[in-house]
Amino acid sequence: MRRLLLPAILALVAVSSGVAAARAVPPASVVADTSDLVVAQAPDAPVLTPRRLPALLAQPIGTARLVQSLDALAATSPGAKCLLVSEGTRVLYDRDVAAPLAPASGMKLLTAAAVLAHVDPDERLRTSVTAAQISAGGILDGDLWLVGGGDPVLGTAPWAAHFIRQPALFTPLEGLADAVMAAGVTEIRGRVVGDESRYDQVRYIEGWPERYIADDQIGPLSALSVNDGFAEWEALDVAFPDPAAGAAGVLTDLLRQRGVVVAGEAASGPAPGSTVAVASVDSPTMAELVGQMLRESDNGTAELLLKELGLRVGGEGSSAAGRAAVASSLSTLGLPTEGLVVADGSGLDPGNRVTCRLVHELLGNIAEGGAIESGLAVAGTTGTLARRFVDTPVSGQLRGKTGSIRGVASLSGFVATRDGGELTFASIQNGIDRFDDGVPFQDSLGAALAAYPALPSLDEIGPDGYPDAAS
Known part of the structure; x- marks a missing residue:
């Protein structure tokens, strides 16, 4: 892979340099005065060595490494699963994102979005x-x-x-x-x-x-x-x-x-x-109730807010009216609801079905600093993630909504990356024997996302024998 990567990068730079040189050629009528020129010393490394490449050109390598890591993780983890990861508007990884799966308490994200669409925070x-x-x-x-x-x-x-x-x-x-x-x-x-x-x-x-x-x-x-x-x-x-x-x-x-x-x-x-x-x-306040529901994964709060939503939207304080209101509210918000089945507000019902695409787009459209974002548990610190990712690089960097019922594990949210960026992700596993079987997948997922972009060192992408530019 390294042998293929280096020529590709150098070719890109060569083309860019050629274009720049062509644009910089002076008109034929201009004769340059070379009397004051100083002969430059030979460079420590060739002009096209990767050690002189901008860090931006290493970004595709970081993405490729993330994809490779997540592919291996998905292949070795049990059960059916979907996973979607993005940085801003750029999708970094997607796997079975349209597959309808049971989300467990990830369902509370949908309930929260629907409630806040109709009730003042x-x-x-x-x-x-x-x-x-x-x-x-x-x-x-x-x-x-x-x-x-x-x-x-x-x-x-x-x-x-x-x-x-x-x-x-x-x-x-x-x-x-x-x-x-x-x-x-x-x-x-x-x-x-x-x-x-x-x-x-x-x-x-x-x-x-x-x-x-x-x-x-x-x-x-x-x-x-x-x-x-x-x-x-x-x-x-x-x-x-x-x-x-x-x-x-x-x-x-x-x-x-x-x-x-x-x-x-x-x-x-x-x-x-x-x-x-x-x-x-x-x-x-409703914002505080929604935040507590998400952070602590409070099932009772989720189900009562569902009935309140049914009353506000459908004129009937029932779970049935609330379920219909969630589906219609998400559609009105422009979210992809293909395959959606709303069986309850908490995610306890194994009959719920959502897609990673829906959860991911919901997260991408929430208000910054609003009730949903501030209500997410923080790895190693608060809520249902207080005892997860402790003493790891993920602690304090991942904010998410957990989910677990028999045969189901889900985790979706945001991760602050090592370069100061932020990733949005949605993951759901079905068909596992117990929740503990889903923990290794989530632990490895969190670690991989927090390490992004795992950029290569110059030694990894460049030929040996040339000193670093700073040396």
């Missing part, structure tokens, strides 16, 4: 407390209604504290209890009733494997979800059988802890149309 989701009326002395003769607004991170401080990576993003229900007290409520002679009517009451996606539910890998979906829909989460996850009633029960306990008398036990049901506002609490 600064918007917040509100959880409200209402009542028929508050009598003198702060006594409610009837029920107090806890009305869900779709906040996916509504929870209590102990729940937020149990996550490994801190601080966890959440909306403190304790703050809502304090606000109810601040409104003057001292006694509730009825119950606290949870209203989840903003969304439907379909708790799980039809295509999810039964083990997700049996093992409580994700809580029941509800517009009024507290603590991800779990009554217990320490030693063993135990989901609320009725999420809205469960949320009302948690608020009941918080109010009683603060000295408010609550006569009845928590329940669920839609609030009547004629109520007055007592208190409310707002979620983090």
Whole structure:
């Protein structure tokens, strides 16, 4: 390869030099005065030695090395796969980029893009407390209604504290209890009733494997979800059988802890149309929710945002409406949706199908510094990549969205290169026995991209026997 590379580069320079010389020939009528010429010393190396070539001419070699490395990686890695790598508008590598594959949590990138196409990044989701009326002395003769607004991170401080990576993003229900007290409520002679009517009451996606539910890998979906829909989460996850009633029960306990008398036990049901506002609490911004969903790969947040999208676009707070809205939104954004199958918002469903071309173009069109870009996990530092690529050249240089379910591994995002550039990449593997089988592929991919452009030294492309220009 080296024998072929050198003549090609020298030929290119020779042609360029010839053209330049032809343009520099003076007219025949001009006679040059050579009396002041100084005879130049013989060069340390021939004019056409590669040691005198601009670094730019070595760039194709760096690209060729990357292609060779990725070809070998793809050939030795198990399962079906697609891979697309670009630098700016220049595609450096593509392999089966139009093949529809299950993306696992890479699906959250699509959900994020669709949500942000319809919801202002600064918007917040509100959880409200209402009542028929508050009598003198702060006594409610009837029920107090806890009305869900779709906040996916509504929870209590102990729940937020149990996550490994801190601080966890959440909306403190304790703050809502304090606000109810601040409104003057001292006694509730009825119950606290949870209203989840903003969304439907379909708790799980039809295509999810039964083990997700049996093992409580994700809580029941509800517009009024507290603590991800779990009554217990320490030693063993135990989901609320009725999420809205469960949320009302948690608020009941918080109010009683603060000295408010609550006569009845928590329940669920839609609030009547004629109520007055007592208190409310707002979620983090939509940009923050999307960022947390991507960085931590939060399945519950993804599925609730999907229902919110369905409500905003299709007028129905359901997963089905949300799935249709994702597909139509991506098409409207001009992204290539051939082969796209949207089965859920999180990527848990093995029936999802996306292409590397779609994911790559989505990444190439996101706003710089926006919610999606800033929400990507950073290798060796944050989110789902906090323990990946540690103490390697990739640490801190790769930002991406991970994905893993049984038989699937994906990683897509951006890599800062050694020459100060940036690569955009999308990779998906299917048909592997377990996620660990996909880790070596991703580790090697990250290393190869971070090393780009692996330019050859002058010793590699030039003949021996000539000193470097600087020597």
